[in-house]
Amino acid sequence: MNSRMILFDLDGTLVDSRADLTTAVNLVRADYGLPALPLATMTSFVGDGVHKLLERALQDAAAGWSMDVAVQRMARHYHDHLLDETCLYPGVAETLPLLARDWRLGVVTNKPQAAACAVCEKLGIAAVLAVVVGGGRCAQLKPRPEPLLMALELAGAGVEGSWMVGDHRTDLGAASAAGLRACFCAYGFGQQDDQRADAVIQHFAQLPMVLREADRRD
Numbered sequence: 001m002n003s004r005m006i007l008f009d010l011d012g013t014l015v016d017s018r019a020d021l022t023t024a025v026n027l028v029r030a031d032y033g034l035p036a037l038p039l040a041t042m043t044s045f046v047g048d049g050v051h052k053l054l055e056r057a058l059q060d061a062a063a064g065w066s067m068d069v070a071v072q073r074m075a076r077h078y079h080d081h082l083l084d085e086t087c088l089y090p091g092v093a094e095t096l097p098l099l100a101r102d103w104r105l106g107v108v109t110n111k112p113q114a115a116a117c118a119v120c121e122k123l124g125i126a127a128v129l130a131v132v133v134g135g136g137r138c139a140q141l142k143p144r145p146e147p148l149l150m151a152l153e154l155a156g157a158g159v160e161g162s163w164m165v166g167d168h169r170t171d172l173g174a175a176s177a178a179g180l181r182a183c184f185c186a187y188g189f190g191q192q193d194d195q196r197a198d199a200v201i202q203h204f205a206q207l208p209m210v211l212r213e214a215d216r217r218d
């Protein structure tokens with residue numbers, strides 16, 4: 001068994017989901033009688049899971065709103081608009097099967113599990129993934145290391161030589177906490193902040209070469 005693994009973040013790394021997340025959260029805002037927010041504002045709220053997303057996006061809601069109700073509303077609206085505009089980033093469809101020849105592949109996302117699995121399935125990448133760990137499958141979210149360690153364990157892979165590939169400080173922070181190497185995707189919509197990365201890619205198709213170069217350096 002190949003014990004090395006590449007764990008991918010989903011939003012901003014494999015898929016551009018900004019528009020549909022914005023649509024769904026704006027429908028939640030409409031449920032509370034609030035006006036729509038622009039895509040750039042909404043995008044800046046994404047990355048720390050659905051609770052944080054709603055907390056940030058409903059700051060101007062009347063006091064007393066229930067997080068549980070808002071999460072249910074979000075799940076329904078996002079389900080209805082999951083793939084209106086969401087698509088794989090350029091190079092993802094072609095490059096994942098190439099990487100799957102030498103690596104176990106998995107997704108570790110702060111997106112809720114059901115939505116993450118549906119996106120992977122419907123965009124045709126589920127078959128190359130050994131595991132998907134989304135919000136709720138593991139009790140902790142990135143930047144905690146637990147979801148990454150859970151994915152490795154479920155896939156029978158080890159920390160040694162494995163990578164986390166993502167566009168957000170939470171991905172890099174989780175990689176560092178779990179002891180994985182980290183590749184930052186500069187084309188995504190997250191922020192690196194002060195988190196260090198072992199490699200940076202501007203386009204997904206650069207990943208195989210970047211990983212080979214890192215192997216040669218080791």
Ligand SMILES: O=C(O)COP(=O)(O)O
Nearest residue numbers: 010011047048049109110
């Ligand atoms: O839904 C989120 O909060 C972010 O999801 P991600 O971890 O795939 O970027």
